[in-house]
Amino acid sequence: MSEQTLKKPVFQLNNIDLFYGDFQAIKNVNMTINYHEVTAFIGPSGCGKSTFIRILNRMNDLIPSCKVTGSILYENQDAYDKNFDVIELRSKVGMVFQKPNPFPMSIYDNIAYGPRCQGIKDKKVLDEIVENSLKKAALWDEVSDRLKKSAMGLSGGQQQRLCIARTIAMEPEVILMDEPTSALDPIATQKIEDLIVELKQDYTIVIVTHNMQQAARISDKTAFFLLGELIEMDDTNKIFNHPKNEKTEQYITGRFG
């Protein structure tokens, strides 16, 4: 990571409100997300953390009743400007979901799918992308001898790393992860957590998690949401040792949740 990008914002969000019809799901949130940091969103179910992460790559555009207001700058450009290229945004801000969702095709084709859609046809180039992406997702050693086999035959943990590799193949700047380990066993979870720590050398990661110990283990910054509000965001170290806000303290210490 270059010194220039260190601690510089990739996302700057100001006065963000989000409505599903009449219901306000996000209330006046301000947040900065820095390059090459892992930012964790925590909070009870229904607090808005998944809704908020979807603002970052405009996934909420797909919901007809959803309305977002406020300023969302991605690399200093208005990500919600009508002239902003959403397809480009989603290739630069990739997403991994709670349940692994490999395409019903081979491991190779899963990874090559995105680059092919972007017009890359050269097999040598695609081979290289597939290998590099799988290596970065710490999956290469486990699947290099069966790339043409169906991805559906992989274990849950392997499928999730495949989804991360598929995201990496698009050369993103940011990877969003919405509870990426909640469907995995502890060993698969550990592998994903180790991977996240590795990946932050090259990518910015935003993760929604219900597992507070996971947030404590892997994130640099933690944001606590409650009832659509960002209650507190700070260094993870400070959030889990001495949070400033009483509500944060009560949530992370299990006084409510």
Place this chain on the structure above:
Amino acid sequence: MKKQNNILQEGSVNNMQVRKTLVLSMQALKKEVIDMAELTLENIKKAFHAFQEADQVAARDTLKLDDAVDAAEEDIAKHALQVIWREQPVASDLRLVTGILKMITDIERIGDHACDVAYMTTNINSKPNQHVLTLATKLMNNLEAMYKMTIEALALNNEALAQKVIEEDEQINLVYKEALSKITDMIKKDQIEAEEAVYSLMILKYLEKIGDHATNIAEWIIFTLTGIHKKTELY
């Protein structure tokens, strides 16, 4: 509880439930520490009373009380570790558990010093010199008030009171120095038996050391409340 209720009433977050086991474990742990500290306070008082009265039987009885202090230290350490591995506490809970693990070392040493006072007393055959007794009683009174304040600061989570304990140690040190100077003067003037002078000085030094340990406990109490130990943020 009032603040918790406010949050619980604020909105529609489902399934809100306090982590009862953690809360109860933390309360029990803290009570164990307070009980251990109160036990050592009683032992100090018994040891000092034996010294005042030159009561060797009472002094020997006091020596036997330290086993309960040592056992309490081990029980608390065990329970603190259980809270850590079972509950994985964070924030104020984590600070309290780690603070407690530090505090019990000082409390155990206070118990040892109460024994030291009792043990020295077993060597003294007659009631102490009146000048020595006056100064020692002054020191003991200051110390008792200071240690009670320490226990109260822990029980009430009172940072200001813990800070006052730290300040009080200066007073203990001044009284100790005054006593040291007085006994030195008495030795020079041949107004005190050599043996009594030595044992009395050692008893005074043990009392002064108890003040230092109470100060350490107060510093850890402040850490549990603020995350800051002396001047360092420990996170």
